[in-house]
Amino acid sequence: MIKGILFDYGGTIDTNGLHWAHVLWEAYQRNHVNVSKDAFSEAYKYGERALAIKPLVQPQHVFYDVLFLKLTEQFSFLKRNGHSVDDSAIEVIARECNEFAHTTVTNAKQVLEELALEYPLVMVSNFYGNINNILADFGIAGCFQNVIESAVVGVRKPDPRIYQLGIDALGFQPGECVVVGDSFSKDIQPARQLGCPAVWLNVAGWEETSPKLATPEGVTEITDFAHITKVLKSLG
Structure with missing residues (x-):
């Protein structure tokens, strides 16, 4: 669940x-x-x-x-x-x-606000020490209960420890925390190493090795951020 x-x-x-x-x-x-x-x-x-x-x-x-x-x-x-x-x-x-970016975040905002009514959300990002200011400027800071930023915590993806900090912030077991990201190597693989189910927003990577065959166990692929809500319902 x-x-x-x-x-x-x-x-x-x-x-x-x-x-x-x-x-x-x-x-x-x-x-x-x-x-x-x-x-x-x-x-x-x-x-x-x-x-x-x-x-x-x-x-x-x-x-x-x-x-x-x-x-x-x-x-x-x-x-x-x-x-x-x-x-x-x-x-x-x-x-x-x-x-x-502003247009895309505006489109994502409604999804995030709906999800935040049902689940605690935590941001886990490789960023430069200003992600909180960016989230506030884009109007979505209130959606997240906590923010784990690489420049602040001293750990960068794909090191699974940065996602473990997110799990710890949520206070649940890894299997109860779903990871949503676009990078297979930096988001999805670390999530699966920790035992988290993952939703892979697989649209267009850049010089990244992706699975060539079936989507790995525990990973659900989507091609639009708006599909996340439906996928989460299917995951329970």
Whole structure:
């Protein structure tokens, strides 16, 4: 019987299953940032590492700020590696992607509010120390009883210990806590290692190894965040 829910954030709630690399790559294309997909992929990975290592993101930053900082690091990487990119695109892309995230979170908000009436919800996220401010800015902070953020607790996915902290926050047994996430390697596998059932929002990953055959035992696949409520009813 499901008693509580652990939600991933990025790529789950704010993009409805699209990996953020896909969202940004499409924005690069719309704004004529002419680099290869391989070059973009390397820049994307560099930007992710940079924000995780450098003290760039501050607790008061909203999501637009994170996008702007991330894109600045990406463009810096591309220029150092011989690519001609125009920094004026940074603000445009950050604004477009921020609007996309706001729209997607607004669509998810009703589902989260309905679920919060029936279950305690906990957020488990790899983020930069400002996830609470982002949740408040997006109007969904009140849906979550607790937030487990990697930059705060010192553990990052795919380490199962970060999900164990979420389980502990709920106060239930692992089998009573369902994990909802978009990344098979960072959300679903750790959940199953701990004994949690999992709902995999499987839309579009990025350079991630996914199961080639049947969905693993204890995992339910969906392709739209709005389907979560129906799936949870089937899980009990």
